[in-house]
Amino acid sequence: MRTAYSVETVRAAERELMARLPDGALMQRAAAGLAAACADLIGRVYGSRVVLLVGSGDNGGDALYAGARLARRGAAVAAVLLAPERVHAGGLAALLRAGGRVVGTGADAGSTAGAAAAAGVGAVEEAILRADLVVDGIVGIGGKGGLRPDAAQLVVLVAESGAPVVAVDLPSGVDADTGEVRGAAIRADLTVTFGTHKPGLLIDPAREYAGSVRFVDIGLGEVLPAEAELEALQHVDVARLLPVPGAESDKYRRGVVGIAAGSARYPGAAVLAVSGALRGGAGAVRYVGPAGGAVVSRFPETLVSDQGPAKAGRVQAWVVGPGAGDDAATVAEVLDADVPVLIDADGLRLAERDVVRARSAPTLMTPHAGEAAALLGVAREEVERARLASVRELASRYGATVLLKGSTTLVLDSAGGAVRVNATGTPWLATAGSGDVLSGLAGSLLASGLSALDAGSAAAYLHGLAGRFAADGAPAGAHDVAEAIPGAWRDVRD
Ligand SMILES: NC(=O)C1=CN([C@@H]2O[C@H](COP(=O)(O)OP(=O)(O)OC[C@H]3O[C@@H](n4cnc5c(N)ncnc54)[C@H](O)[C@@H]3O)[C@@H](O)[C@H]2O)[C@@H](O)CC1
Ligand SMILES: Nc1ncnc2c1ncn2[C@@H]1O[C@H](COP(=O)(O)OP(=O)(O)O)[C@@H](O)[C@H]1O
Ligand SMILES: [K+]
Numbered sequence: 001m002r003t004a005y006s007v008e009t010v011r012a013a014e015r016e017l018m019a020r021l022p023d024g025a026l027m028q029r030a031a032a033g034l035a036a037a038c039a040d041l042i043g044r045v046y047g048s049r050v051v052l053l054v055g056s057g058d059n060g061g062d063a064l065y066a067g068a069r070l071a072r073r074g075a076a077v078a079a080v081l082l083a084p085e086r087v088h089a090g091g092l093a094a095l096l097r098a099g100g101r102v103v104g105t106g107a108d109a110g111s112t113a114g115a116a117a118a119a120g121v122g123a124v125e126e127a128i129l130r131a132d133l134v135v136d137g138i139v140g141i142g143g144k145g146g147l148r149p150d151a152a153q154l155v156v157l158v159a160e161s162g163a164p165v166v167a168v169d170l171p172s173g174v175d176a177d178t179g180e181v182r183g184a185a186i187r188a189d190l191t192v193t194f195g196t197h198k199p200g201l202l203i204d205p206a207r208e209y210a211g212s213v214r215f216v217d218i219g220l221g222e223v224l225p226a227e228a229e230l231e232a233l234q235h236v237d238v239a240r241l242l243p244v245p246g247a248e249s250d251k252y253r254r255g256v257v258g259i260a261a262g263s264a265r266y267p268g269a270a271v272l273a274v275s276g277a278l279r280g281g282a283g284a285v286r287y288v289g290p291a292g293g294a295v296v297s298r299f300p301e302t303l304v305s306d307q308g309p310a311k312a313g314r315v316q317a318w319v320v321g322p323g324a325g326d327d328a329a330t331v332a333e334v335l336d337a338d339v340p341v342l343i344d345a346d347g348l349r350l351a352e353r354d355v356v357r358a359r360s361a362p363t364l365m366t367p368h369a370g371e372a373a374a375l376l377g378v379a380r381e382e383v384e385r386a387r388l389a390s391v392r393e394l395a396s397r398y399g400a401t402v403l404l405k406g407s408t409t410l411v412l413d414s415a416g417g418a419v420r421v422n423a424t425g426t427p428w429l430a431t432a433g434s435g436d437v438l439s440g441l442a443g444s445l446l447a448s449g450l451s452a453l454d455a456g457s458a459a460a461y462l463h464g465l466a467g468r469f470a471a472d473g474a475p476a477g478a479h480d481v482a483e484a485i486p487g488a489w490r491d492v493r494d
Contacts, residue, residue, distance in 0.1 A: 001237050003228035003418075004197035006177050007141045013223040014195070024090065026218050027058065030169075030194045031065030033216030034135075037192045038070060038166050042133050046074030051103075051131040051163075052095075053154055054079050055138040055172070056086035062168045062194075063137025064091025071098035078103045078127045082138060082150055103127045124157070131163040136186045138172035141198065146183035147173045155184040167191040170198060171209040177229075178388050179203025179408070187211070195220030199230045202421045203387055204408040231418045233461055238492050241458045243281040243448040254283030255447035256303075258315035259440060260330050261322040262291030269323020269345070271298050272436035273443075275482035277319065278302075279489070280444025280459070288312045289330070291323075309333045316340075319443030321347020322436040335359060340446045340455075342366060343400075344439040348375060356398050362414070363400040364452040366439055372404055388419065401452035403442070405435060409460045413453040420457040424464030428471035433478030438463045441485060462488045 005013070018026060039045050052067045054060035064079060068091070071077040077100035081087050084102075092102075104124035128134060136158075138151050147155065151172065158165060165188045170176050173185025176198040191210040193201060195218045200206040245254055257277050262270025270291035277285045278299060285302050287295045292304040305312040309320075310333050320334040324346040331350040334341055340362040343351050348371050356363055372390055373380040375397075383390045384406065391404040395412045403411045409422040442459035450458065463481065465488035470476035476484075 001234060002197060002202075002232040002423075004199045004202055004230040004232075004421075005224055006199065006229045009225065009229065010141060010196060010198070010220070013220050016223045017218075017220060027061055027065060029218040030062045030216060031069065033194070033214075033218075034062055034066040034166070034168060034192045035069035037190060037214050037216070038066060038133060038135060039073070041164055041166060041190055045070055048075045048132040049127075049130055050075045050077045050133045050135065051127050052077065052079040052135045053138050053158070053172075054081050054087060054091075055151070056083040057139060057142045058088065059140030059142065059168050059172075060137040061088030061091040062140075063135045064088055064095045066135065066168075067100055068094040068098040071095065071100040077101070080104050080124050080127070080154065082154075124154075128154070128157045128163070129161045131161060134158050134161065134163045134165045136165055136167040136172050136188060138186070140169035140172075141176050143170070143172060143176070147185065152184035155186055158186060164189045165211075167210065169193050170200060171206070174200050174206035174209050176200045178386060179206040180386055181205045181209065185209050190214060192216055194218050196224060196228075197230075199388065202230060202232060202408070202423065203410070204406070205385070207408060228418050230421055232421045232423045233457055235492050238458050238461045241450060241454050242489065242493065243445070243450070245283075249283070251283030254281065255316040255444075255449060256284045256286055256314065257282040257440075257444045257447035258286045258288060258309060258312060258318045258334075259443065260288045260309050260318060260320040260334050261324055261436070261439075262289045262294070263323055263325035263327065264290050265325055266323030267291035267294040268433060269436045270295050272433045272478050272482065273319055273322045273440035274299050274302055275479060276437035276440025276442075276463075276485070277444040278440075279482060279485035280441040281448040282316070282444040285440075285444070286312055286315055289324075309337065315447065316449070317443055317446035318342065319344065319439050321345045321350070322439055324350070326350070335363075337361070340364065340452060342439055342443045342446060344435065345371070353398060356400055362446075362452040363398070364403060364442065364446065364456050365394065365398060365400050366403045366405060366435070366442065366456070367394070368405040368435060391419065401456060403456040403460060405438070409464070411453060411456040411460065413451075420453065422457065422460040422464055424461050424468065426464065426468045426471055428476060429464065429467035429481065431476065431478055431481075434463075434467065434481050437478050437482045437485075440482075462492065465491060
């Protein structure tokens with residue numbers, strides 16, 4: 001399991017650890033890891049031109065000490081100081097001792113203040129445009145709000161230069177706790193993060209700014225609390241969750257999943273939800289709705305009923321909503337069942353909030369950003385900008401487990417706890433019907449006995465992986481994703 005901790009938690013852990021260690025030890029660990037990562041990225045350190053963007057906090061200190069290490073290995077290192085009067089003094093001294101220099105600030109004694117400033121800006125621009133590597137030490141976990149104008153200007157220059165960028169701890173300008181980005185932010189090729197991942201490194205839009213992320217262990221693990229703010233499952237975690245039939249299993253014991261989906265207008269949604277459900281571990285799939293003909297002709301193993309959900313026969317979990325159109329009665333009937341229910345697509349619009357809240361069996365809601373926005377009464381962009389806040393708000397309003405889909409998929413249990421973030425997806429999954437496959441798959445895992453949180457996060461994991469396998473660099477349809485699920489399942493179990 002990969003975990004991420006909030007700034008507040010990291011600060012507390014750092015205080016505890018620092019109290020046991022000599023002064024500056026943590027920063028030296030961070031700087032050593034950072035310098036090594038920079039060296040790996042540029043390949044040849046000797047003779048390379050490295051520019052450090054140095055803010056007034058410890059993030060700048062990390063950059064300066066790492067710069068000193070690179071300078072000792074023969075790099076030409078220039079530091080741009082955003083606030084020379086508040087720069088990390090020890091870091092700056094180390095850089096200067098190692099042969100590094102400062103560009104841009106306090107330039108050219110003797111000239112007028114205006115000319116000096118102009119000369120400074122010119123020198124900074126030139127250094128950044130000619131750099132082989134830019135190290136972003138503007139702000140780390142101490143960043144507050146959007147970047148200030150002088151820092152934002154540097155962001156523009158760095159983007160123009162096209163030089164590879166290594167961000168120290170976090171790309172400056174992104175919110176460490178939420179993954180939100182307000183205004184200008186550094187786009188890094190690599191982010192070297194210390195002690196633990198921060199939520200922002202795993203959640204879009206910030207995740208995209210981070211590039212690849214390299215973790216440097218500074219010993220924080222031993223003082224971090226057991227429960228993280230965010231967790232990302234890995235193969236081993238998902239393998240432990242997946243149901244495996246035993247000698248005594250039969251189709252009923254493995255669980256029966258009911259799919260109440262599709263309409264005359266959208267029969268395909270029913271077929272796709274069933275295609276996911278058949279690959280999700282339940283022993284049988286029951287279909288209820290007007291698309292029975294289409295479902296059986298594609299998947300003859302489906303148990304089809306033309307009665308409503310209440311009369312369809314026993315199931316261990318329901319999926320309701322994909323392609324359901326305006327059939328509110330079916331949604332209400334499913335919500336009345338005393339088994340776990342997954343609500344997706346049209347079902348999210350049709351489900352009464354008070355009814356969902358009052359359910360005693362688990363409920364898993366699986367909106368995409370547009371559906372989440374409609375439920376919350378905000379614009380879609382607002383959800384995409386603030387995914388973590390959105391998933392929390394939805395779970396609390398509905399008293400349900402919520403899986404928020406999109407470029408970052410987040411799952412939060414109705415009872416709270418760590419938010420699960422799925423890292424396996426691919427933008428190729430943004431294809432019509434792929435959400436229907438996911439809801440069938442998650443419903444099937446629910447029926448086989450997983451909790452709503454585990455079913456949702458294991459399904460997102462397998463679905464993301466299946467999307468990768470199906471697409472493999474070329475467009476794939478939702479049915480291809482469903483067909484790739486068994487391969488993803490095997491990959492996880494192996
Ligand atoms: N505390 C520790 O034990 C360790 C901290 N480390 C580094 O220290 C960083 C945190 O250092 P700090 O707490 O000094 O904070 P930062 O260096 O992240 O930022 C604080 C400084 O940035 C300025 N600032 C804040 N918001 C800004 C904005 N929007 N635009 C421009 N400037 C802004 C503030 O004036 C403040 O001086 C970590 O991210 C990490 O890089 C590492 O050295 C590892 C050890
Ligand atoms: N940019 C993206 N990167 C990764 N996964 C994505 C992206 N966009 C969408 N997805 C995934 O694709 C699926 C789309 O589901 P959904 O929006 O419900 O589609 P539909 O309604 O057509 O079935 C979800 O699992 C979602 O997480
Ligand atoms: K930074």
